[in-house]
Amino acid sequence: MNNQSKEIFDLIEKEKIRQENTIELIASENFCSKAIRDACGSVLTNKYAEGYPQKRYYSGCEFVDDIEAIAIDSAKKLFKCDFANVQPHSGSNANIISYFSFLNSGDKILGLSLDCGGHLTHGFKLNFSGTNYEAFQYTTDQDGFLDYDQILKQAQEIKPKMIVCGASAYPRKIDFKKFREIADSCNAYLMADMAHIAGLVATDLHMSPIPFADVITSTTHKTLRGPRGGFILSNKENEEKINKAAFPGFQGGPLEHIIAGKAICFIEAMDLSFVEYQKQVLKNAKILEQELLNYGFDLVTGGTDNHLLLVDLRKKNISGKKAQTLLESVGVSVNKNSIPNDPKSAMVTSGIRIGTPAITTRGCKEEEMKIIAKYINAVLSNPEDLDLHNKIKQEIKELLKNFPTP
Ligand SMILES: Cc1ncc(COP(=O)(O)O)c(C=O)c1O
Structure with missing residues (x-):
């Protein structure tokens, strides 16, 4: 090992220790299994495999062909659909590829705004989705709920070619059937980005x-607990255009080491223990909800019915940025997050987002959630008390x- 790689491995070790000593509550993070990490760090990273199984541009693809075929079949089985593309390098790439598959530059899209919990790739003005397409945004109502009647009204006025649903910071269930009806009412495609809730x-x-959207995109690394990456699901009839948009349309060689990790992730997710894990993710979020409400915190929408909570800190007189820094100093990792109609900028914010997927993977249950809520309250209620923070x-x-x- 030369000095430079030693430096990197030392840093990796430090990151490992940081992860071990941190209560990870970032809603989009998780700990994948050792098997997945081994696959991602394997010799597969050496292999070029442009194309698809049995249709490659390089020799020597017999084993990666089998791996990618298993990943595709497992994704289809897990999500009960008849088409999967597992090549997108990330969730954002999955979204770009889906847009490329169904839209032309300049077409109208309608997605949830960033400050109401949407993702950058759902039409934010500084993102390709907001510059390459004519992007319109719907918002949540003043309590933070999706307002389907309002979205319907907007969709009928705008007549977008595609409606995007799914979110990065929405603590409630999403009614995909209603979104289908809205899309049908204006003849739009429906794209569902289930990145956050894929495990659920x-x-x-x-x-x-799956039964409602024309195209479904996701990451593998959030609730689904796989390697960092993306994938796309749809119907057989869209197979050709989506595959072409992924390669050669947008990406080059697929990351077969990550695809191997995705295959293991999909297989792990079919195990009964994964259902128990997801149920505990929901239970833990509910306990955090109750405890934080008892401590007098406001929650956007009043609570949660998924894996995350959005805490509105205005009443506590502390910004999201300050709360994030204070909590990080004691080993609790959350992210600052805008709340609907946030008076503060996106760099400061009035809220924090809290999620239970990662801490649940470590085996924490109801009792630990109560302790975590107690720590959050103690730190945010006593921001200057360094002795307390150290304790x-x-x-x-x-x-x-x-x-x-793991
Ligand atoms: C809903 C949603 N879609 C897409 C993405 C993008 O995923 P990635 O960071 O892998 O590009 C995210 C990431 O946070 C997300 O929350």
Whole structure:
């Protein structure tokens, strides 16, 4: 090992220790299994495989062909659909590829605005989705709920070619059937980005978008607990245009090491233990909801029925940015997040987003959620009390020793 790689491995070790000593509540993060990490760090990274199984532009693809075919079949089985493309390098790529498949530059799209919980790729003005397409945005109502009647009205006025549903920071269930009806009312395609809730969808704990959307995109690394990456689902009839849009349309060689990790992720998600895990993710979010409400925190929409909560900190007189920094200093990782009609900028915000997927993977249950809520309240209610913060930091380290990372 030369000095430079030693430096990198030292940093990786430090990151490992940081992860071990942190209560990870970032709603989009998780800990994938060792098997998935091994696949992602395997010799498959050496292999070029432009094209698709049995239709490659390079020799020596017999084994990666089998791996990618297993990933595709497992994704189709898990989500009960008849087409999957597992090549998108990320969730954003999956979204770009889906737009490329169904739209032309300049077409109208209608998606949830970033400050109401949407993703950058759903039409934000600084993102390709907002510059390459004529993007319109719907918002949530003043309590933070999707207002389907309002979205219907907007869709009929705008007549977008595609409606995008799905979110990055929405604590409630999404009614994909209603979105289908809205899309049908203006003859639009429906794209469902289930990145955040894929694990809940896979285990039937959240309505599946599969029967309703023309195209479904996702990441593998959030609730689904796989490697960092994306995938697309649809019907057989859209196979050719989506595959062409992914390669050669938008990407070059697929990341077969990550695809191997995705295959393991889909297979793991078919295990009964994964259903139990997702149920615990929901239970843990509910306990956090109750505890935080008891401590006097406001929650956007009043609570949660998925894996995340949006805490409105205005009443507590602390910004999302400050809360994030304070919590990080004791070993609790959350992210600052805008709340609907946030008076503060996106860099400061009035809220934080809290999610339970990662901490549940470590085995934390109801009792630990109560302790975590107590720490969050203690730190945010006593922002200047450094002695208290140090004490909590030590207690968190001790607590986490009982909950190893995979
Ligand atoms: C709903 C949604 N879609 C897409 C993405 C993008 O995924 P990636 O970061 O892998 O590009 C995210 C990421 O946070 C997301 O929340």
